[in-house]
Amino acid sequence: MSVPPLLKNIRRLDGFEEETINILQISPKSKYCAIGSEQGNLKIFLVSDWSVVREYRAHESKRSLSWHPQITGALTVGSGNGDLVFIKLHEDKKDFIYLHHLKGFVHHVCFNEEGSQLAVSYEDKLAVLDMEGFDWGSEADIDQNGMGDEVEGENELDNDRVESDDDDVDEEGKGLNKNHLTIPAKSVIRGIHFVEDTIIVCFLAHGITIYSTKPPFQVVGKFVLRTDRESFIGASALSPSKNTLAVTNLVDGIDWFDVESR
Missing domain, CATH: 2.130.10.10 (YVTN repeat-like/Quinoprotein amine dehydrogenase)
Structure with missing residues (x-):
């Protein structure tokens, strides 16, 4: 290697x-x-x-x-x-x-x-x-x-x-x-990413939601987060290929997501 x-x-x-x-x-x-x-x-x-x-x-x-x-x-x-x-x-x-x-x-x-x-x-x-x-x-x-x-x-x-x-x-x-866009009340956004005709929004304490880029900007999906501990997001970064999303979880490191499979 x-x-x-x-x-x-x-x-x-x-x-x-x-x-x-x-x-x-x-x-x-x-x-x-x-x-x-x-x-x-x-x-x-x-x-x-x-x-x-x-x-x-x-x-x-x-x-x-x-x-x-x-x-x-x-x-x-x-x-x-x-x-x-x-x-x-x-x-x-x-x-x-x-x-x-x-x-x-x-x-x-x-x-x-x-x-x-x-x-x-x-x-x-x-x-x-x-x-x-x-x-x-x-x-x-x-x-x-x-x-x-x-x-x-x-x-x-x-x-x-x-x-x-x-x-x-x-x-x-x-x-x-x-x-x-309609987002959870009193939510704090930690990252925004455009992927084709969708917007990936990473919230501090409300997970990761995917919105359409076209009116009325409806929710079209959500990422599945870990369930073994509380999920708080500090920051997020999208790879240049837009295939991978990296998220700091404020607990034990970085979580990696495949954008297509979520």
């Missing part, structure tokens, strides 16, 4: 000495890496040389992010105060930035494979946003200020917000129509 290669430390990213990192995600095709902190900062690195190309500052913690799977340099970031920030990087440093405010702590955001839907868990709700009509902006909405050779741009992420909690239509006309 071959021995797996050991992980190698290739670089240390400085600038986080006084911050707590909450989220880290590399973009599709590995061009960018975004890191968000509890202190509200979001840094975007160019993976080829690990230089900082953007640094956004805000007053609320960055809790989740998802890169758009089809549009290079586009991502959505969820914050502790309910801000849902849509960013599209531009080479001229004039980035598109749009804030959509939800009334509740944002736990998770996740695009589907086409980028046509965005699942958002906030407070005790789960919504699917229709992104088909969303305008990412052909021109910049906010001008970036240069900061020298190391950091190409920075910006405050605390501008005017669009209040939209239970309304189905975004008042700004950006196409952010959303549908709320």
Whole structure:
């Protein structure tokens, strides 16, 4: 049996000495890496040389992010105060930035494979946003200020917000129509994953439920959990093939599930 290669430390990213990192995600095709902190900062690195190309500052913690799977340099970031920030990087440093405010702590955001839907868990709700009509902006909405050779741009992420909690239509006309899914009362979501025409939702204390991605977003199945002890979920990860789901169970390690057989 071959021995797996050991992980190698290739670089240390400085600038986080006084911050707590909450989220880290590399973009599709590995061009960018975004890191968000509890202190509200979001840094975007160019993976080829690990230089900082953007640094956004805000007053609320960055809790989740998802890169758009089809549009290079586009991502959505969820914050502790309910801000849902849509960013599209531009080479001229004039980035598109749009804030959509939800009334509740944002736990998770996740695009589907086409980028046509965005699942958002906030407070005790789960919504699917229709992104088909969303305008990412052909021109910049906010001008970036240069900061020298190391950091190409920075910006405050605390501008005017669009209040939209239970309304189905975004008042700004950006196409952010959303549908709320029926989930257990007072539930906490620990992971969201799109698999073809379904959404796998991992709850802290309510198991793993599978929903349809089409209205009315009905429950189409559940994963069978172990019965020899209480099942609490800390986090979840889906394999690139989307065949295997790994779940930390907060009791004795990691549980592995075959997505097809559940």
